[in-house]
Amino acid sequence: MTLELNAGDQSMLQGGQGPAVAAAMKILVAFSNAVGARELLDIAGAHIDGCLYHGQASLDFVERLVEGDGHVRVPTTLNVGSFDLIHPRLVKMPPSQEAPARRLMKAHLELGCQATFTCAPYQTRFRPSFGEQIAWGESNAIVFANSVIGARTNRYGDFIDLCCAMTGRAPAWGLHLSDNRRGQILFKLTGSDLEPSDSLFVAVGLIIGQGSGDRIPVISGLPRPRDEDQLKALGAAAATTGAVALFHAVSITPEANTLEEAFHGMAPEETIRITHTDLDHALARLSSVPDGTPLAAVSLGTPHFSHDEWMRLLPLLQKVAPGRGIPIYVNTGRATLTRLHDEGALDGMEAFGLIPVADTCTYVTAIIKRLDGVVMTNSGKWAHYAPGNIGVSVAFADMKDCIHSAAVGHVVRGAR
């Protein structure tokens, strides 16, 4: 089984499009051989998870592509960086770290990538469509694109996402191919009285992530979500506790109109039942403190808050009117933020402690002022990673409880 390159691929490999493209194609060919692909296919877009600074080698790579006159060949969005370029004073970083972190973000722009700096590129005008071949990095974006939209990507990461963007090609293997998108393991939600609450979708995500291994999960019995943000939360949680790149939810996601379609007419390799107790246990593990614990901050928007989510948050802030000096950080894409500013939607909101964060996320860089207290979040992904990344204690709850807790200054649940 060997990789067959077409004339265009050969030309790129031999330097016909310049040294940067030649290097990208060489790396892509080696990767494609390693995964056993027989050919490359055209992609319509890419999303690069390369703007978080992890060491000199990552920056050297992008700089070399810039020097080689490199330019992406397909519309390419960028994931979050280590810095909020819109609100530079928010991030507290020593200059020795700030310079390479900023340069990494800027060097990607010089390659022609779009200054989206969001982990939710599906909320931008670069959102792919059903069936489109793309090469995306960032685990939550990958699972959203595959599952909720029905676009096709593997889990691309370090260097390879950018090599795909520079060549407009990806190896024809894995989830790019229809046969490999078949469901393999069935998760059956039991009980007919399940409320489609935000927490339910997070809990289901945590459970399927943990139980799927490298198999594609299918969920049956999931109540119809209010909107795609609930599926965003489910996918992000599944890609946090596991390596899920694609899930099917029967009669909800586009490749699973029926159970039979989700499994391509075959039988599940395994069936796992999810009970009320399982859901409660999964969520309980996200909180490390009891109710009543004093609160240091609230963090929402992991993955980045959508415009719809803002439209639910802002009236809630006005109604509950927190103002006890507890900051409410909301991570969001800069395009969403621009739209909100144009609408005047954020005017006066800082009085409630609201601090919008763009281009980055509160758990990957130094934003939150007080790390000695408890931070409350509605994100399963944030609750999972923040204790290890930035050393905070976390209480997980629905958004409404987060805002009511900010108003009273300690963790409360079940607020009305």
Added chain:
Amino acid sequence: MTWSVETVERTGTFQLAGEAQGAALVLSQALSFWGGVDAETGDITDHSHPDLGQNVAGRILVMPSGRGSSSSSSVLAEAIRRGTAPAGIILERPDPILAVGAIVAEFLYDISMPLVVCDTSGIVSGDRIAISPGEDAQAMVSKI
């Protein structure tokens, strides 16, 4: 099993071609470089790995396969840049993530850390192993 064959000489496939010599470090379990190797020192830092505390720098690292996050590409490239990486890696099964790290490091720093896929039976830790290019661009792995 402590037995080692007198002469190991076999052919394999290069994921990245090159020449290397060094003492073998044979791992019974796959190691993720991300979260598993400190790129500043080459120490194995994965607390769940049986070879925790060993150092990969300058060794011929032998293991069944790669494992884990795609960020391992960056960690391997960074280790090669710093001189804390293995002299060469021999795997039973190809690994795209390690291949990318090795290829990127060669592209950036002109350092070729050979990555070979071949049968690893009969190689034990401490054996001196040489990796070199053979006929038809195949990898030659021999005990010296």
